[in-house]
Amino acid sequence: MPGTRQVERVSSPVMDGEERNLLAAWKKDPGSSAILTDIDGTLAPIVSTPDMAEVPAELKKLLRRLSEEYLLVAGISGRKTEDALGLVGLEDIVYFGNHGFEILRDGEVEVIPDALPYLEKVQELEQRARDELGPLGAFIEEKGITASIHYRNVSREIGERCVEFVKAEGERLGLRITVGRGVVEARPPIRADKGTAVRRLVEEYAPKRAMFLGDDTTDLDAFRELERLREEGVLEEVLRVGVASDEGPPEIVTEADIAVEGVDGVGEVLEALL
Numbered sequence: 001m002p003g004t005r006q007v008e009r010v011s012s013p014v015m016d017g018e019e020r021n022l023l024a025a026w027k028k029d030p031g032s033s034a035i036l037t038d039i040d041g042t043l044a045p046i047v048s049t050p051d052m053a054e055v056p057a058e059l060k061k062l063l064r065r066l067s068e069e070y071l072l073v074a075g076i077s078g079r080k081t082e083d084a085l086g087l088v089g090l091e092d093i094v095y096f097g098n099h100g101f102e103i104l105r106d107g108e109v110e111v112i113p114d115a116l117p118y119l120e121k122v123q124e125l126e127q128r129a130r131d132e133l134g135p136l137g138a139f140i141e142e143k144g145i146t147a148s149i150h151y152r153n154v155s156r157e158i159g160e161r162c163v164e165f166v167k168a169e170g171e172r173l174g175l176r177i178t179v180g181r182g183v184v185e186a187r188p189p190i191r192a193d194k195g196t197a198v199r200r201l202v203e204e205y206a207p208k209r210a211m212f213l214g215d216d217t218t219d220l221d222a223f224r225e226l227e228r229l230r231e232e233g234v235l236e237e238v239l240r241v242g243v244a245s246d247e248g249p250p251e252i253v254t255e256a257d258i259a260v261e262g263v264d265g266v267g268e269v270l271e272a273l274l
């Protein structure tokens with residue numbers, strides 16, 4: 001059973017014969033198989049500024065071919081879906097982004113139904129922030145179903161005022177507020193992550209088997225949801241591909257069925273699926 005196999009961290013990007021055999025089974029029935037993957041750190045090497053991230057041309061080629069053969073190829077990312085599309089550059093795959101709140105396919109962005117009732121409230125908060133905090137120097141990023149107010153470029157005092165303002169508005173409007181480094185974000189108060197994204201895609205496209213490739217903590221939600229879907233009998237087979245890195249959590253390897261090194265290792269897995 002792929003789900004119960006023990007893996008060891010591999011020191012080179014070269015997969016062993018047993019791992020290749022695991023993938024061989026998938027290519028026999030691509031029409032019932034879904035390939036779900038993280039983007040940053042998995043398809044695109046991590047760089048110091050996210051704007052500079054790039055998916056290597058070789059990988060894009062592989063993804064395009066896979067999307068022609070497989071039931072579903074989807075990129076699942078914390079980025080806005082338009083950013084995810086911009087990064088991968090392929091119109092023919094599905095993008096699940098904005099922390100699991102929106103899907104982009106065939107040129108249309110769709111907010112998940114559970115989050116839709118909060119769209120107006122997020123927009124109201126965004127507008128209030130633009131009126132009140134914009135003049136103070138805060139940057140209000142257009143993100144649709146989530147709102148991000150950046151205060152990195154203002155004084156500490158104004159930064160604190162931004163956080164207080166957004167917290168108070170979030171409470172009034174019933175939104176969840178999170179504070180990051182130089183940014184305060186508002187989002188619908190419902191669970192949405194890479195795990196809920198995986199479940200939604202599996203339920204909608206109904207593959208017999210699904211795999212997920214990822215490198216970071218938020219990808220563990222996807223690994224664990226795949227395992228639950230298999231236990232529930234929704235999926236016959238799952239495969240978790242962990243991309244090992246110095247910054248990633250150890251679980252991305254210990255909870256994986258196959259562990260690879262970096263984006264090169266991912267390319268090798270994708271190639272073996274064709």
Ligand SMILES: [Mg+2]
Pocket residue numbers: 038039040041042214215216
């Ligand atoms: Mg990542």
